[in-house]
Amino acid sequence: MEKKELRAGIVGSGFAAKFHYEALQRVFSAKVTIAGAYSVSRKNLLSFTESRNLTAFDSIEDLIESSDVIHVCTPPVTHESIVVAALIRNKHVVVEKPFTGYFGDDSETFNGDTFSKEKGLKHSMESVRRMLNAEKESEGRIMYAENWVYAPAIQKERELLQKTGAQIMWMHGEESHSGSHSLTYGQWKFSGGGSMIGKGCHPLAAAIYLKHVEGRNRSGNAIRPKTISARTHAITRMPTFKNEGHLKTTYKDTEDFAMLHIVFEDGTIADLFASELVLGGVHNWIEVNTTNHRTICNINPNTSMQAYTPAEKYFEEVYVVEKTETKQGWSSISPDEGWFAGYQHEMDAFYKSAAFGDPVESNSSLASDVIATIYAGYVSAERKGAEVEITIL
Numbered sequence: 105m106e107k108k109e110l111r112a113g114i115v116g117s118g119f120a121a122k123f124h125y126e127a128l129q130r131v132f133s134a135k136v137t138i139a140g141a142y143s144v145s146r147k148n149l150l151s152f153t154e155s156r157n158l159t160a161f162d163s164i165e166d167l168i169e170s171s172d173v174i175h176v177c178t179p180p181v182t183h184e185s186i187v188v189a190a191l192i193r194n195k196h197v198v199v200e201k202p203f204t205g206y207f208g209d210d211s212e213t214f215n216g217d218t219f220s221k222e223k224g225l226k227h228s229m230e231s232v233r234r235m236l237n238a239e240k241e242s243e244g245r246i247m248y249a250e251n252w253v254y255a256p257a258i259q260k261e262r263e264l265l266q267k268t269g270a271q272i273m274w275m276h277g278e279e280s281h282s283g284s285h286s287l288t289y290g291q292w293k294f295s296g297g298g299s300m301i302g303k304g305c306h307p308l309a310a311a312i313y314l315k316h317v318e319g320r321n322r323s324g325n326a327i328r329p330k331t332i333s334a335r336t337h338a339i340t341r342m343p344t345f346k347n348e349g350h351l352k353t354t355y356k357d358t359e360d361f362a363m364l365h366i367v368f369e370d371g372t373i374a375d376l377f378a379s380e381l382v383l384g385g386v387h388n389w390i391e392v393n394t395t396n397h398r399t400i401c402n403i404n405p406n407t408s409m410q411a412y413t414p415a416e417k418y419f420e421e422v423y424v425v426e427k428t429e430t431k432q433g434w435s436s437i438s439p440d441e442g443w444f445a446g447y448q449h450e451m452d453a454f455y456k457s458a459a460f461g462d463p464v465e466s467n468s469s470l471a472s473d474v475i476a477t478i479y480a481g482y483v484s485a486e487r488k489g490a491e492v493e494i495t496i497l
């Protein structure tokens with residue numbers, strides 16, 4: 105049978121655009137042709153498109169018109185408008201994390217540390233509602249590009265849940281590393297928050313996804329998050345922080361540490377950490393404790409391959425693993441980091457859904473629950489960890 109041909113349009117030409125492009129090369133469920141890309145910075149756009157022999161579009165409208173699936177690889181503050189613009193034209197839309205958020209009031213004086221987090225929750229949920237409504241009225245689907253959902257370890261846990269009928273009692277997990285290079289990352293008005301949204305969204309999405317799967321499996325209905333107690337801290341901004349030069353310290357008005365305790369509708373729990381305070385490379389893992397099995401999903405680092413070199417110079421040209429400070433000595437070298445992280449799997453799954461109408465695993469309901477949990481988490485952190493109800497749409 106001929107594979108269905110689908111045209112991909114990439115919005116953005118930075119880091120995420122590049123790994124979407126790479127992952128698109130590994131889609132086999134459909135025949136993907138890349139219509140081209142559009143980005144506000146023409147210079148960056150051309151350097152992205154010319155080296156890949158892609159068409160550089162002058163307007164986002166033309167790109168959407170020429171595509172079947174739009175990839176939103178732009179800063180979080182732009183996600184809502186691009187997602188809605190694609191859905192209005194009945195296109196599918198693959199949107200990067202975080203789904204959306206609250207990015208301040210455009211005033212000079214806006215400060216992420218001090219603004220009312222209730223207001224942030226209200227505005228971010230209004231944004232989610234607009235995106236979900238646009239999807240309801242569209243022939244296109246929202247595909248939430250949460251790679252953790254498609255990481256092989258998480259998909260294996262999905263299979264375990266479905267085949268064993270287990271109840272998840274407690275999950276704990278983390279996404280941390282030594283800090284983001286992006287200068288816009290530490291500014292609330294661009295990123296919608298700090299570690300809790302930027303990094304915490306990943307293990308949080310995996311935890312919520314697995315409870316959705318468990319619920320659908322056991323009773324036909326997803327089990328949704330109910331309350332959150334959260335704390336946030338800005339350790340690298342403290343006057344007492346001892347800066348030894350190994351951690352990024354560019355955060356202006358966002359946290360660099362977050363701790364989330366989530367209670368689901370059935371009373372079961374998850375504890376998640378997200379930070380910019382961890383040396384030794386990206387630390388992405390989740391442990392799932394169920395009534396009939398326990399799994400430890402080591403997304404990064406993992407022991408699929410270990411490497412040792414007595415001096416850094418030998419590995420000068422070698423990519424070892426994300427954000428490691430040194431290649432000398434032993435390292436958890438990753439033979440295919442994108443595979444373990446789920447990048448190619450998510451893209452193939454999205455195009456399978458676009459081609460055959462299969463349900464989207466990482467869907468808008470999951471994206472909505474993640475944003476609702478995070479912004480309720482910011483309200484809780486403002487109240488020093490008090491339990492806050494999560495808005496379920």
Ligand SMILES: NC(=O)c1ccc[n+]([C@@H]2O[C@H](COP(=O)([O-])OP(=O)(O)OC[C@H]3O[C@@H](n4cnc5c(N)ncnc54)[C@H](O)[C@@H]3O)[C@@H](O)[C@H]2O)c1
Nearest residue numbers: 116117118119120143144145177178179180182200201202
């Ligand atoms: N899933 C992951 O592991 C992962 C990793 C990195 C980034 N991301 C997400 O990907 C998104 C993009 O991050 P990035 O690291 O690629 O950022 P980036 O700064 O490297 O690139 C952003 C691109 O968007 C373009 N852009 C900005 N505003 C635009 C607009 N209104 N219309 C069109 N183009 C616009 C910029 O010109 C730039 O090309 C973010 O939401 C980020 O959280 C996800």
